[in-house]
Amino acid sequence: MAIDPNFEENRELEGREHGVDVWGPTEPPEQLGIRGVHVAVDFDICLSDGACLEDCPVDVFEWVDTPGHPESEIKANPTHEEQCIDCMLCVDVCPVDAIDVDPGRTDRF
Template identity: 40%
Template structure:
């Protein structure tokens, strides 16, 4: 089920933050949409995903949406890897190949990630793994990941930079005719 376009707008606040250690960039984790409108918990119905959760002895819980401009709904993601394979600039990696921790621990993790997770489709740890847009700031907005994701777990929207910056406390509203704060001499 596709991500609601308003997943990070209005009064919604991030529930976690994943930091790419090498670049210092980060992305937010937003609340789960499971149960809102037509949103289904696709991963909880996938036999391969359920079998691998059982193998780890982990409880399957709602995880939420990682990323803002490049968002992946971890409650819908079934670890197919099509997004990883399609991305021409390799913004995605399998999170469990960087840190082998449960999804909920990844959402709640406050430490920097090495950014060394595998970017190969077939190198996922197992089906509890999730594609994470750890380098979402490198996205070129080609939409390849969106077009190939079987459960439609990925949403790419450059306009979501504003909610990302608002959550970070770095948003600056530009008035007409004002100087660009990003311009350099």
């Protein structure tokens, strides 16, 4: 299942962590929600293969520790989403469709 492109309408903003908005529901360590706004990563389906970190030309992503999560113990966090140039490379290379980039969602950072 891919990230919900309408997460802002379908989920509740629970706060901020590691510099980005966190959209619930969350129940760590198993359920971590969606992180980010303009560049959003569904931490619950992210496999942490690193393709988005490798291919992003403006270094939007940083690894964050997520100990105990069933998919992986690190995740690609969109820490610098304000640097995004909307090239969509991260969306294209994500093997599980865990990333959504929406040029219209820039008002929260």
